[in-house]
Amino acid sequence: MRMSKSAVQKLGKRLEVPGEAPEEALMQLEELLIDYSELLTAARGVIDELCDTLDWPLSVTHRLKTTDTLVQKLQRAKARGDSTNLARVQDIAxxxxSGNITLIEQDQLRDWIIERFEGQGHKCSVRDRRTDPMVGYRAVHVIVSIEGRYVEIQVRTLSQDLWANVFERIADIFGRGIRYGEPPDSGGEAVGNIIRMMExxxxxxxxxxxxxxxxxxKRDGREATLxxxxxxxxxxxxxxxTTEDITGRLST
Known part of the structure; x- marks a missing residue:
């Protein structure tokens, strides 16, 4: 039986408590992720159909957050004094x-995605991280609400995607929290300088x-811009x- 929003919210409250999460709660979370997996598969089908109509150099990937990642997200928010409603988390799925496209084409792609999902009766909202970056991260996010659950669709230019991949590797080394403006786990001010350089x-x-x-x-065409x-x-x-090489050496 599908979990109600109130049940999902209560589950999140149990999981955000510091320490090892109760086994029963983790099993409920796994069941919830199965539900999200089905939604993700359906949403990916819509995106694939859209991309098939375009002769654009686009790469499409999808992912579902793991139980560990979700628990860490909830506990990290709790530690900041900012408790998170699990039922309202928008990036579980x-x-x-991403592709070698201009900002104008990124806008077009955003609009086509919204048109496709709204045409199926789903509500969409947009978070434009280009004008409101988080620690330098830029992209356009389309949040699709499907049957009370959310699927986050990130649309990135090649520049935005490469930058994000570099910053991800830096976060792998110095702490995942730096992606949200939190201090690094190690490195102190030196890492702070790296973050400011990336911004x-x-x-x-x-x-x-x-x-x-x-x-x-507009006169010279997209190639001049690229x-x-x-x-x-x-x-x-x-x-x-360089960062992938450092990450690889640290893991051996």
Whole structure:
């Protein structure tokens, strides 16, 4: 039997208590994730159908948060004094679209996604992290409400996606909490400098990407806009290789 919103909220309250989560609560969480998995499969089908109609260089992936990740998220919020309603968590099920597209094309893709899901009777909301970045993270998120559950669809340009991958590797090394503005687990001020450097790099990338909205870019075409990003993308790829190498050596 499907869990009600109130039951999901009560489950979240049990899981957010610091320490090892009760086995019974973890089993309930696993059942909830099965429900989300079915929704994710259906939503992925909608996205795949949309992408089949486009001749765009898009990569599509999807993921479901694990029980461990969800428990950590709830307990981390509780430790900050910001208790989270599990029934309202929007990124349990996620789909990611990324590709070598401009900001204008990102807007178009966002609108087409909303059109597809709203055409099926689902409500959608948008969180534009391009103008409101979190610790430098930029993307467009479309939140789809399906039968009282949420699927988060992240739409990223190539620059946004590469930047996020680099920052993920940095978080693997110094603590996942830095993605939410929390202090690093180790490294102190040196890591703080790295984070500020990444935030500055994100701002530079966004300024270059905004060429897509200028009159010159419209006259010269999308290739001119994408060409202007290539030196920064090369730097990001080198940063990604470096951080992946450090992560690999730390894990051995």
């Amino acid at each position: 996620g789909i990611r679209l 500055g790099f994100s701002a530079r990338l966004y300024e270059v990407e905004r060429l897509a909205y200028t009159d010159d870019a 060409e202007a990003q290539r030196p920064l993308l090369a730097q990001l790829r080198e940063m990604l290789r």
